[in-house]
Amino acid sequence: MSDAQQQDHPTNDKASAPQGASTSKPHPFWDFWGPVFFTLGLYFGIRHYVAEARYIPSESMIPGLQVQDRLLVEKVSLRSRSPRRGEIVVFNTPYSFNSALNLKSGQSALPCFVVNLPFMNWIGLTNPSCDAWIKRVVAVGGDQVSINPRGEVSVNGQRLKEPYVTQYCPVNNRGMGPCNSLIATVPSDHVLVLGDNRSNSTDGRIWGFLPEKEILGRALWRFWPFDRFGSLIP
Numbered sequence: 001m002s003d004a005q006q007q008d009h010p011t012n013d014k015a016s017a018p019q020g021a022s023t024s025k026p027h028p029f030w031d032f033w034g035p036v037f038f039t040l041g042l043y044f045g046i047r048h049y050v051a052e053a054r055y056i057p058s059e060s061m062i063p064g065l066q067v068q069d070r071l072l073v074e075k076v077s078l079r080s081r082s083p084r085r086g087e088i089v090v091f092n093t094p095y096s097f098n099s100a101l102n103l104k105s106g107q108s109a110l111p112c113f114v115v116n117l118p119f120m121n122w123i124g125l126t127n128p129s130c131d132a133w134i135k136r137v138v139a140v141g142g143d144q145v146s147i148n149p150r151g152e153v154s155v156n157g158q159r160l161k162e163p164y165v166t167q168y169c170p171v172n173n174r175g176m177g178p179c180n181s182l183i184a185t186v187p188s189d190h191v192l193v194l195g196d197n198r199s200n201s202t203d204g205r206i207w208g209f210l211p212e213k214e215i216l217g218r219a220l221w222r223f224w225p226f227d228r229f230g231s232l233i234p
Helices: 003-007 028-049 099-105 109-115
Strands: 051-055 070-074 088-091 133-140 144-147 153-155 182-185 190-194 215-224
Touching (some): 051 215
Antiparallel strands (some): 070 215, 088 133, 088 215, 133 190, 144 153, 144 182
């Protein structure tokens, strides 16, 4: 066939299209919302399983951690091991798991359960007593621990070295003061946590031992303010 004859029979585009090729367009809904859902899923996945930012709301951890300090809390390492003495951990409020504490305060664990559901803080439903808490591990499962009225800690008969503690509880000339003392053995799968500010901290001296399953992660870095940026790993 000559070139002229070939030009008299133009190519049929539809006929030459590959068999099985899809010509459908993405649905407008998924075209817009797909990336949004993916981004939200990635954000909440990282926040729940890997790491998240937290801030210090009170003076219970001074002088090492100041009010409004921003921290990076990692959530991976404590899935494969127990916390260690000296580590700073973030955990669910004791009001969410300690029934005795709720009875003393007249509160119920239900409000904290509701407030901690996903997206509740987006609609303004918050309760400060339901926020996650941050304290330092001073004893782990199996340890025999003793805390005197000043807030000084001994573990297994040895005084615990705590260079990060400068604020102890005041005591009178008889060695008595306003802070709780404690002599106990830490149960397995639990830890004892205290605030570094022993004179102003609602911690394990008051509400007891912290179940490891309630721990959300450990403080890794302080990233704000910049002049105190650095590692928080003991």
